[in-house]
Amino acid sequence: MNLNVLVLPGDGIGTEVTREAVRVLRVVAEKWRHQLTIREGLLGGVAIHKTGVPLPADTEKLSAEADAVLMGAVGLPEFDDAPTDKRPETGLLGLRKAMAVFANLRPVRSYKALLNSSPLKNELVDGVDMIIVRELTGGLYYGTPRGISGEGMDERGVNTMAYTRREIDRVARMAFELARKRRKKLTSVDKSNVLDTSQLWRRVVVEVAKDFPGVALDHLLVDNCAMQLVLNPKRFDVVLTENMFGDILSDEGAVLAGSIGMLPSASIGAKKPSGAWTGLYEPVHGSAPDIAGQNKANPFGAIGSVAAMLEYSFGLTEEAAAVNRAMEQVLNCGKVTADLRPTGTPATTEETGEAVCQAI
C-alpha cells in the first residue's frame, strides 16, 4: 500500500516525539512492505518564525495532498501575548477546519504497568477503557462574533458557542458507530441546564440514538462528568461532547492513563472516495516548552497516534495492533520516560522510541 504522510512536528517537544513516531512508522512500512512517502511541513510557532503565519498556504496544500497528517504539538511562550492571528494555536485550529476533521477521538485507557503512575488508587483506575469523542470544528473555538472591543471599564471580550444540527448530528453518528463496536454505551456530556447550544445538542443526540437501538445512551452535565471521571471512571465507554468540554475533560482523562504524554488522538473527517477517513493525528499533550530539547518527553502519545493512523486512515488493523502491542511490551519492561514516575532511571524519548521499534 502507498502511505503518503505529511508530518508537522510543530513546536517544543513536538519535534522530538514526532521523530520517534516517524521512526515507528518506517519500521512498520518496512516490515509489512508498504511504500511510505513522508513530507514535512511548517505549523505553529516555527511557521510564524519562518513565514510570518502559523498556517502557511503551503502546509494547507500539502495536507490536502497527503493521505494522512501527523502533527506534533504547537505553542511557544513567546507568543502568549500575540494577537489571535499570530498565535501558534491558530495554525492548528485553521488546519483542523481546513481538513474538516470534525470528530476528535481520544482514547483513555489504563495500562497494568502504569497503575502506579496515576495518583488515583489502583483499583479505581485498573480496567479503565473509554474513548472521548470531542467535536472539533465548532463551538466556542470557532463561533462568531468574537474579539475584544471597547475601552476602559467597558472593554469587552466576546466568544460565541454555536452549533448547528448538522454539526451535532455527524459527530454523534460517529460516536454511536464507535460505541456499537465497543461496549455499546454512550454518555453524552453537555450543560443543558444552562446553555441553549446544549439543549439542542441533547435533543439531536436523542434523535440520532433512535438509529442505534443497540447502544445505551445516557446524559451527564459536564460538571458532574468531571467528577465522575475520577470517582468512577470505569462507568464510561464512549463519551461524546462538544469542543471545549472535550478539551478540558480529555486532560482530566490523562490522570487515569498515568500521564498526558500517553494519550494519542485521531481527528477524523469525511470518508474519501477510496473509503479511507480524512485524518489528522495528534497527541493530546502540548508543546511542553519547559522540557523541550531535553530528550525527556514521552513519545507514546505520538506513537499511539501513528497506530490510530494505520487503523483509521489506512485500514491496516494488523499493523496498528502490532504498534499497540509493542508499546505495551515496552511499558511492561519499565522503559518509560520521567513523566510516568519510573522506579529506576527514566528512559529518554529516543530510547523509548527505539524500544518500540525493536518490539515491532
Ligand code: IPM
Ligand atoms: C488540544 C490542545 C489544543 C486545543 C490547543 C493547542 C489549540 O489543547 O488539542 O487539546 O485546545 O484543541
Ligand code: MN
Ligand atoms: Mn487540550
